[in-house]
Amino acid sequence: MSKDVIIACDFPSAEETFRFLDRFTGQKPFVKIGMELFYAEGPSIVREIKRRGHKIFLDLKLHDIPNTVKRAMACLADLDVDMTNVHAAGGIKMMAAGKEGLESKGGSPLLIAVTQLTSTSQETMENELLIEHPLQDVVTQYARNAKAAGLGGVVCSPLEAGMIHQACGRDFLTITPGIRFEDSAADDQTRVTTPAKARLLGSDYIVVGRPITQADDPAAAYERCVRDFLGVEAK
Numbered sequence: 415m416s417k418d419v420i421i422a423c424d425f426p427s428a429e430e431t432f433r434f435l436d437r438f439t440g441q442k443p444f445v446k447i448g449m450e451l452f453y454a455e456g457p458s459i460v461r462e463i464k465r466r467g468h469k470i471f472l473d474l475k476l477h478d479i480p481n482t483v484k485r486a487m488a489c490l491a492d493l494d495v496d497m498t499n500v501h502a503a504g505g506i507k508m509m510a511a512g513k514e515g516l517e518s519k520g521g522s523p524l525l526i527a528v529t530q531l532t533s534t535s536q537e538t539m540e541n542e543l544l545i546e547h548p549l550q551d552v553v554t555q556y557a558r559n560a561k562a563a564g565l566g567g568v569v570c571s572p573l574e575a576g577m578i579h580q581a582c583g584r585d586f587l588t589i590t591p592g593i594r595f596e597d598s599a600a601d602d603q604t605r606v607t608t609p610a611k612a613r614l615l616g617s618d619y620i621v622v623g624r625p626i627t628q629a630d631d632p633a634a635a636y637e638r639c640v641r642d643f644l645g646v647e648a649k
């Protein structure tokens with residue numbers, strides 16, 4: 415897989431999603447479909463976006479006992495997406511079972527793991543989850559576990575990309591949200607990085623939502639992201 419910009423299509427309905435995607439003429443951006451859109455519209459939204467020629471990251475963050483995750487992933491395998499994910503907190507067996515399910519129909523989509531959610535603070539980890547280790551060590555350990563389970567990478571902050579590559583190797587992919595242009599609002603993201611900085615930090619894919627979805631000209635904002643992150647014009 416080569417580096418790319420993934421647009422987070424955080425819309426409540428198919429109608430709004432297609433109204434947004436219709437504004438891209440000539441480009442077929444890689445898109446992320448999350449829980450909101452998938453639960454609202456079901457698998458048909460994935461099939462339709464795929465039919466339109468987009469690559470898809472299905473961001474459903476599975477986390478359950480290994481057998482359930484394996485069987486759920488076998489269902490998702492029918493959708494033939496390019497990338498999907500599980501929670502590393504489910505453990506190595508669960509992640510490996512997810513991979514087995516996902517590959518049970520003959521394909522091999524990229525399976526990645528969520529480490530610690532960026533909404534989880536050191537304080538939450540210690541006081542609520544009783545995990546008494548530095549957050550960065552936990553993130554690195556979860557990434558190592560994901561690699562041991564045969565997964566291809568993790569979702570993380572661009573600021574953690576270097577540390578994860580050091581622990582898991584350069585081929586282990588880092589998929590990084592929390593991206594903002596210098597001149598755009600941070601919204602509810604606390605630690606933000608520009609596309610160009612994410613490239614320098616070693617991110618393999620950047621996930622960008624509001625800076626593109628809420629832009630007056632989404633296609634131009636997407637092109638700006640691609641230019642800054644990849645150093646080339648959008649396809």
Ligand code: C5P
Binds near residue numbers: 448593624
């Ligand atoms: O609009 P924005 O660029 O903040 O969107 C970022 C996307 O990445 C959202 O879909 C959000 O759910 C997702 N994400 C994140 N932080 C994580 C994991 C996923 O922002 N740690």
